[in-house]
Amino acid sequence: MSNSKILANGVDVYYGSKQALFGISMDIKEKEVTALIGPSGCGKSTFLRCINRMNDLIEICKVSGSIKVDNEEIISEKTDVVSLRSKIGMVFQKPNPFPKSIFDNVAYGPTIHGLVDSKNELEEIVHSSLKKAGLFDEVKDRLNEPGTSLSGGQQQRLCIARAIAVNPEIILMDEPCSALDPIATAIIEELIDELRLNYTIIIVTHSMQQAARVSQKTCFFHLGELIETGETNKIFTNPDNTKTQDYITGRFG
Amino acid sequence: MFFWSLVLIAVGIFSSFIYGRSRIKLNSKKQGTKSKSLPNYYAQYVLMWCLFPALIVYFSWAIFQEQIIQNIVISNFEYIEGAVYNEGLLLAEIRNVANNPSFADGKSIEIINAAAHYSSLRQISQISFYTSIIIIMLLGALYASQKLKPEFHAQHTIEKYIQYILIFCSSVAIFTTIGIVFSLIFESLRFFAEVSIFEFLFSTEWYPFIPIREGQTAAEGSFGAVPIFAGTFLVMVVAMCVAAPLGLLTAIYLAEYASQRVRKIVKPLLEILAGIPTIVYGFFAFVSVAPFVKAFGQSIGIDASPTSALAAGMVMGVMIIPFISSLSDDVINSVPQSLREASLGIGANKAETIKKVILPAALPGIVGAFLLAISRAIGETMIVVVAAGTAPNLTGNPFENVTTVTVQIVVALIGDQEFDNPRTLSAFALGLVLFVITLFLNIIALQIVKRYRERYE
Numbered sequence: 001m002s003n004s005k006i007l008a009n010g011v012d013v014y015y016g017s018k019q020a021l022f023g024i025s026m027d028i029k030e031k032e033v034t035a036l037i038g039p040s041g042c043g044k045s046t047f048l049r050c051i052n053r054m055n056d057l058i059e060i061c062k063v064s065g066s067i068k069v070d071n072e073e074i075i076s077e078k079t080d081v082v083s084l085r086s087k088i089g090m091v092f093q094k095p096n097p098f099p100k101s102i103f104d105n106v107a108y109g110p111t112i113h114g115l116v117d118s119k120n121e122l123e124e125i126v127h128s129s130l131k132k133a134g135l136f137d138e139v140k141d142r143l144n145e146p147g148t149s150l151s152g153g154q155q156q157r158l159c160i161a162r163a164i165a166v167n168p169e170i171i172l173m174d175e176p177c178s179a180l181d182p183i184a185t186a187i188i189e190e191l192i193d194e195l196r197l198n199y200t201i202i203i204v205t206h207s208m209q210q211a212a213r214v215s216q217k218t219c220f221f222h223l224g225e226l227i228e229t230g231e232t233n234k235i236f237t238n239p240d241n242t243k244t245q246d247y248i249t250g251r252f253g
Numbered sequence: 254m255f256f257w258s259l260v261l262i263a264v265g266i267f268s269s270f271i272y273g274r275s276r277i278k279l280n281s282k283k284q285g286t287k288s289k290s291l292p293n294y295y296a297q298y299v300l301m302w303c304l305f306p307a308l309i310v311y312f313s314w315a316i317f318q319e320q321i322i323q324n325i326v327i328s329n330f331e332y333i334e335g336a337v338y339n340e341g342l343l344l345a346e347i348r349n350v351a352n353n354p355s356f357a358d359g360k361s362i363e364i365i366n367a368a369a370h371y372s373s374l375r376q377i378s379q380i381s382f383y384t385s386i387i388i389i390m391l392l393g394a395l396y397a398s399q400k401l402k403p404e405f406h407a408q409h410t411i412e413k414y415i416q417y418i419l420i421f422c423s424s425v426a427i428f429t430t431i432g433i434v435f436s437l438i439f440e441s442l443r444f445f446a447e448v449s450i451f452e453f454l455f456s457t458e459w460y461p462f463i464p465i466r467e468g469q470t471a472a473e474g475s476f477g478a479v480p481i482f483a484g485t486f487l488v489m490v491v492a493m494c495v496a497a498p499l500g501l502l503t504a505i506y507l508a509e510y511a512s513q514r515v516r517k518i519v520k521p522l523l524e525i526l527a528g529i530p531t532i533v534y535g536f537f538a539f540v541s542v543a544p545f546v547k548a549f550g551q552s553i554g555i556d557a558s559p560t561s562a563l564a565a566g567m568v569m570g571v572m573i574i575p576f577i578s579s580l581s582d583d584v585i586n587s588v589p590q591s592l593r594e595a596s597l598g599i600g601a602n603k604a605e606t607i608k609k610v611i612l613p614a615a616l617p618g619i620v621g622a623f624l625l626a627i628s629r630a631i632g633e634t635m636i637v638v639v640a641a642g643t644a645p646n647l648t649g650n651p652f653e654n655v656t657t658v659t660v661q662i663v664v665a666l667i668g669d670q671e672f673d674n675p676r677t678l679s680a681f682a683l684g685l686v687l688f689v690i691t692l693f694l695n696i697i698a699l700q701i702v703k704r705y706r707e708r709y710e
Contacts, residue, residue, distance in 0.1 A: 055592060059512065086600030096591035099614050108609065109599040160597070240397055 005030040005170065005200045006051060011065035013046050013055065022225045023065070028217070033192060034199045035211035035232065039247065044204045047170050047221070051202070052088040054080050069170070071126035086113055089163030093175040095155035095236065097147030097162070098206045102139050105147040106130060107156055109166035110235050125165055125166070132192050133161035153184025163201050164199070171195065173203040177210065189214050208248060255315060259384055262311065265390040266304045272394065273299030273401065281403040298407045301414055302397035306389045312502040316380050322374045329370060331363045347371055379624060410583055437688060439682035447675045448476045453682060459645035461665060461676045468588035476679055478686070480645040484562065484655030485631055488641055491566025491651055492573060492630045499570075500577025504619075507578065508585035509607055520579065535639035538568035550652045557652035558588040558642065565641035566651065569633055573626040580625065584618030585611060595611065617701055624698035628691040658683045 006028040010025060013021040021043045028034050036044040039230040046055065054075065055061040067074050074084055106126040116122040129193050132138035135157040147158050157174055163171055192214045206210050211218055212232060219229040228241045239245050273296035281288045288295065323344055349356050350368035357365050445453070456477025503523065507516050543564035550557030563694035588611050596606040643664055665680040
């Protein structure tokens, strides 16, 4: 397939001797929102963190198999993790702005990657990233205040702005709304819908309504296995697998 | 006497416990209702009423008995007209005779009488001591046993008592501190009555000698503490120059780079450094480091003295490494993992993450660790006594002899001295300065930590 952005093939993950993922294979299309759903502990976050090699941080975690991003193998000793991660932004479950000003939070990525030559350029990137994240109007008068002084929803949008400031192609979102109230959640969901035009987005979520609202593709994980994957409409209305059916209808999980 | 009374109290509390337990069981059986709390709480209630009054009696006896007896003996002493007595010596003599009758030979009849008086008073005191302990325990138990009814909430009362006990324990530390501070202040005031505070704080001559005989003018002392403060500061700076980079970099390695296994081994090893007695560091500094410093100084053409600020400071620096590394390591470790992930997730490498995210976030704690290390360095005594010398030199040259506040306190207190001259009293003034400095360091540290915490959370 021509426009496949991420191609996973037989990905196994072990935490020590415990196997967390069993032969996950998946094809993620460019400029689409893919939702990973499933009960807690089913491995969806683990899979997400394989894509930007975040699992490297966990000493006992071993990943095998193949994941190709733009046809380049990333599960390999030779992978340049730093450039991989600058290409793949990540938004975490709990908003985690740096203990710096709003401006410095967004400027962090462009600065360390040397994307800018002048102050004006940096300012431009920061402003445009904040605008893309739908936060600029709310914070434009207080860019020097600490990022941690914002509300939870604003903090999460700040984290999104921080992620897109380095101009990634893919954004991974690990339950980005689980710590937010319904209104902030709705704003983020709208934002995801807009971001889809420019980025490939993979979102892990516990809320099936959210998956249904924001995603085009949905993958259902259960006990470390990928049970079913397909168009979101189909998964939520007419899944092939009975386990998916049971989960969607709330019979377990 | 006091040992056997402790046994007596132990027996008392044991039996009161048993008594309370069986009594409440009996009472609730009699009334046919279940007691509000478990029987053990009633037993503890009786026990407390038995124990604490007895302890109060015990301690007040231990503190006041000797004093009161001595006063009575002295006030009844048959003074001989015209003779001059030293009260302290007299008392010592009386006590000796009372404790050891063989000393009575050759003593005057007044002393022997007084000794007999002293012994009899002690006997009376002892008997009344035991009696009052027994009575007070019985009274306490009696009072408590009246409350032993099933509807009485013994557990609530016990918890209240326990709270009082905890408050008492914590106030012991607080009042001790306050007491020390006041004794420092009052003794320092006595010092400043004889030496002007301006001379002490701003004059640069420190000759803490006092005339031994009346009218001896050659050894008029002067008490300008500036060289001492300067020496303390110099040694502290040398120590921090060694400890700050080593400690901080060690902490970064331990917290961010070392594997769990390495960390588990290295951290306790480092903390052993803090457990080495400082006198051992002291002779290490004197025997090994100081000659090395002297040789090094000569090789680069500086005349170094056998004991120097550099030798003492370097060894002190090694000593406070674990303070900085261990505390900073804890602080760096407590920076939330989510910040690390956020930074790495943007594609920052480890060094950038540490430099730009982790260290700024951990800064307040690191500053706190530094200030703690500094106040430890300032208050450190043994290393500088042995390795820095005692000469009050006003110098910025670390190869020279210097002296520190703590060393001068030691020097002032060495020897058999009464606390009535500026030389010994200067120890209190220096101690007060030391206390004020460390107090300020702690306050500043707390302020920094607080301000950053507000900004970061």
